[in-house]
Amino acid sequence: MTPNTPSVIRIGVIGAGFMGRQHVEFIRMVGGAELSAIADPVIRGEAFGCPTYPDARDMLDAEDLDAVVIANPNALHVDTAIDCLSAGVAVLLEKPVAATYAESLRLVDAVSQFDGRLLVGHHRRHHPAVTRAKEAVQNGEIGQLVGVSGMWSARKEDRYFTDIPWHTQRGAGVMLINLVHDLDLLRHLCGEVAEVQAIVSSQTRGMEVEDTVAVNLRFESGVVGSFLASDAGVSPWGWDQSTEDNVEFPYLPDGVAYSLVGTGGALSVPNLAKYSYSSSVDADWHSPLSRTYLPVAPQVSFHAQLAHFLDVVRGASPLVSVEDASRTLALVEAAALAAARRGTVNVAQFRAEAMAQARL
Ligand SMILES: NC(=O)c1ccc[n+]([C@@H]2O[C@H](COP(=O)([O-])OP(=O)(O)OC[C@H]3O[C@@H](n4cnc5c(N)ncnc54)[C@H](O)[C@@H]3O)[C@@H](O)[C@H]2O)c1
Known part of the structure; x- marks a missing residue:
C-alpha cells in the first residue's frame, strides 16, 4: 500500500x-x-x-x-x-x-x-478461464496455435436504442460496445494482430451505427482467425451467455465464445473443453477425439x-493499461477502415499513421 x-x-x-x-x-x-x-x-x-x-x-x-x-x-x-x-x-x-x-x-x-x-x-481478462486458456496456449497444451474463431451475438432490446440516443450514434455500435471486448481478448490470448479485414452491416436495425460485423485477422505470429459480432441476432454464442459475469444475460453452462485450434488439440473458451486425438501415436483426422475439461474455480470477472x-x-x-486498451481500440478502428475500404489494413501501419496525425 x-x-x-x-x-x-x-x-x-x-x-x-x-x-x-x-x-x-x-x-x-x-x-x-x-x-x-x-x-x-x-x-x-x-x-x-x-x-x-x-x-x-x-x-x-x-x-x-x-x-x-x-x-x-x-x-x-x-x-x-x-x-x-x-x-x-x-x-x-x-x-x-x-x-x-x-x-x-x-x-x-x-x-x-x-x-x-x-x-x-x-x-x-480477469476471468479464471481466460487466465487458464492463456496458460494452455503459452504452454503448448494444444500444440502450436493454428487459428481461432469466435462469436458474440445477442439481440438487444429496442429500448436500448430508443431510450439512449448515444447508443445509436458514432462512438457506439456493436464494434465499439461489444466487439472491442472480443478483440481485446483475442489479442490477450493470441498476441498482436498484424492484418485485419471486415464486413459491416446496418441492415437489420437501419441505424447510423452498425449492428453486425464479420472480421478476419492475421496475428503477428502467423495465426489466423475470424469473429462474428451482432447485437441484432439471437444466439447462445458469446461471452455474456457463457459466463455468470453479468446477471443481465441468460447463462448457458458449457457455452463457447472462442474456439482455439492447435496442431495438438483444440480448446474452447470459456468452458475450457479441450479436445485431442485419443491416441498420440499416428493420430490424424480419422482418429477418435477425446474431450476433457480444464478445471478452474468459478469467479465473476467483475x-x-x-x-x-x-x-x-x-x-x-x-x-489492462491505457496503452494496451488503446491498441485494442486501434484494432477496432482498423477493422472499421478495412470495411470501408473493402480491403486489408495493416494494423501497425494504421496505428503509426493515426499517431502521427494525432500528434501534428
Ligand atoms: N464492461 C462491460 O461489459 C460494459 C457493459 C455495458 C457498458 N459498458 C460501458 O459502460 C459505459 C456506460 O454504458 P451504459 O450502457 O451503462 O450507458 P448508459 O447510457 O446506461 O449509462 C451512462 C450514464 O452516464 C450518465 N452520464 C451522462 N453524462 C454524464 C456526465 N457528464 N457525467 C457523469 N455521468 C454522465 C448518464 O446519465 C447515464 O446514467 C460505456 O462506456 C459502455 O461502453 C461496459
Whole structure:
C-alpha cells in the first residue's frame, strides 16, 4: 500500500446507468472499499446511500476520494479520466478507453504526465478461464496455435436504442460496445494482430451505427482467425451467455465464445473443453477425439477486476493499461477502415499513421 492509501478505499462512481449501477453493486460487495459518492446528471430521485452530484468535477472537489469508476458515455471517457487523474484519484475506466484511437492517445499522455493509476475495464481478462486458456496456449497444451474463431451475438432490446440516443450514434455500435471486448481478448490470448479485414452491416436495425460485423485477422505470429459480432441476432454464442459475469444475460453452462485450434488439440473458451486425438501415436483426422475439461474455480470477472483495481489503487501495475486498451481500440478502428475500404489494413501501419496525425 502506498503511504497515502487508507485501509478502506473511498470510491466514487461516475455515470450511474446500466453499467455504473452494476459497479455500484460490486463496490458494495467488496471488502476494503466503500461507495462514497456518485456523479450523474440524471439520477432519478434514487437513494444510493451516499452523496450524489450532477457533475463529476463537483464530486472530485467536494469528496476526499481515493478512486473512481467511470461508466459514462464513451465520448466523455478521456476528459473525465483526465479530470480524475489530475485530481490524484485512481481510475477504473470502462471500455472502450476512448471513442477514438486518436483521443485515447491524449489519455496515454495524461497517465504518464500525472504518473496516474488507471485500469481499463476489459473485465474478461480477469476471468479464471481466460487466465487458464492463456496458460494452455503459452504452454503448448494444444500444440502450436493454428487459428481461432469466435462469436458474440445477442439481440438487444429496442429500448436500448430508443431510450439512449448515444447508443445509436458514432462512438457506439456493436464494434465499439461489444466487439472491442472480443478483440481485446483475442489479442490477450493470441498476441498482436498484424492484418485485419471486415464486413459491416446496418441492415437489420437501419441505424447510423452498425449492428453486425464479420472480421478476419492475421496475428503477428502467423495465426489466423475470424469473429462474428451482432447485437441484432439471437444466439447462445458469446461471452455474456457463457459466463455468470453479468446477471443481465441468460447463462448457458458449457457455452463457447472462442474456439482455439492447435496442431495438438483444440480448446474452447470459456468452458475450457479441450479436445485431442485419443491416441498420440499416428493420430490424424480419422482418429477418435477425446474431450476433457480444464478445471478452474468459478469467479465473476467483475469481482476479480475490482479486487485487482484496489491493488492498482495501492500502486500495482494494471493488467489492462491505457496503452494496451488503446491498441485494442486501434484494432477496432482498423477493422472499421478495412470495411470501408473493402480491403486489408495493416494494423501497425494504421496505428503509426493515426499517431502521427494525432500528434501534428
Ligand atoms: N464492461 C462491460 O461489459 C460494459 C457493459 C455495458 C457498458 N459498458 C460501458 O459502460 C459505459 C456506460 O454504458 P451504459 O450502457 O451503462 O450507458 P448508459 O447510457 O446506461 O449509462 C451512462 C450514464 O452516464 C450518465 N452520464 C451522462 N453524462 C454524464 C456526465 N457528464 N457525467 C457523469 N455521468 C454522465 C448518464 O446519465 C447515464 O446514467 C460505456 O462506456 C459502455 O461502453 C461496459
